[in-house]
Amino acid sequence: MSLGLNIERYFCFVQIDYLIIGQGLCGTWLSWFLMKENKTFAVIDKNEPITPSKVSAGIINPVTGRRMVRVWMAEQVLAFAHEAYTEIGKFLDITTISQKNLIDFFPNVHQRQVFLERIEEGENYLQSYPEQNQFNEFFNYNLGCGEIRGCCIVQLQNLVPAWRQYLLNNGRLVEETFEFEDLVINKESIRYHNIHAEKIFFCDGLSSFQNPFFRQLPFAPNKGEALIVEIPNLPGDHIYKKGFVLAPLEEGNLFWFGSNYQWNFPHANPTEEFYEQARRHLQAWLKLPFNVLEHKAGLRPATLERRPFVGLHPQQKNVGILNGMGTKGCSLSPWFANELVQNLVHNKGINPHADISRFQKILSL
Structure with missing residues (x-):
């Protein structure tokens, strides 16, 4: 159903249920689940050239950190994410997600030992790779490798523009x-130009840091950088990791090469330091020739607690937020967007570790 929002500066009055600010992953998923509930909504988004969803590799990994522990709510979140991406992909007639197990080349003896210990403890996402020499023609590695199962790559470059x-x-x-x-902001509604809505939700990433309703929240942005490299003849059926991550893109022979994040950074731009470090690392690890095509950088709206911000402002019940997904945005965004919509439409609870009501005191200041 068209809402008639394509009129310059809204010469007509528009009444909707929800106004969403931002169309990254959070805004995409919030609008998707609202549509499934037959709610009316509009999205305001400028389509900035650099956003987390345009820099990210889109990797979903069930384990995290040097101790190789399961990510938060792994069983629930990962299965739901796969189902959600598959469903929206069918709706848009695009590919949105593909399963790619991760080959973890051990960078040192300690990390190999941790990996093997976790297997002995019964972590079924991890396994010793049966063919230790399979990748000898592609990579330099002398400590062996393991396999992380259940990993996926989300084709963000397909999903976000197609939904837009x-x-x-x-x-x-x-x-x-x-x-x-x-x-x-009125008592029971909001108005923006000629758009009238019951509630407004901010899914605008870093912009929420300056939002007068939510700037007190403990945001902790982190920075990610990556190279887009062309590597002819490297199989694209796995994600590869040895300190840095090498993830296949849909375009033939292209790969995303980067590290997780930086907490301390002077600016958001790509740095020569990262470029040289990444290039040297790839030269030492890879046996095949490669060509660097692009260098990207972006800031993620992470949080000090590493838990997202979801729900309505405790003092202003027509203003809400869905933000702070951090490095797990591809898996957490669909889960918490759906949880938020279920709360709004069916009065179901929001996970207390994500519900912004946990910050009631500081949001009341």
């Missing part, structure tokens, strides 16, 4: 920068 086009085609997208000073 769907919103645009159906009159649900306003392509402009959201201006906070134009927002009017």
